[in-house]
Amino acid sequence: MLNLTVHVKPGSRKGPLVVDDAESTPEHASVTVFLQQRAVEGAANDALVALLAKHFKVAKRDVSIIRGHTSKIKHLRIDRS
Template sequence: MEITVRVKPGSRRGPFVDETPEDPGASLTVHVRERAVDGAANEGVIRALAAHFGVRRGDVVILRGHTARIKRVSVGGVD
């Protein structure tokens, strides 16, 4: 399954995943505590999405947007 997510790095509320149907750019918003430095926020996104969908971290892959706040992500093992 491929999804588009909006990332909120450095969030005090994180880590958690919020469903945002009103956001035209993304289907989920991922709040992570990690800052967007040296890929730390991307790792936080992978951990948060894996926990949200109940899959292994290896099943979550960032396809596009490694340096952007809006990312295209593949989540394996979810139908």
């Protein structure tokens, strides 16, 4: 299981892109995610889950948003089976 802090940049022209943050440590992983989807009706959250599942090579059901459903800073849990 991996706990991850994610800084989301919705509506970005760079997206979809996952960038590891410099201050990230094994105990506290942190990434910045650029998404093309806008933060409207959960579209950015859905795209975030799909992108991180692909990035970490897990199923979408193994990626869950713990906190920050309506915030740009989110805390996620990734279950690696």
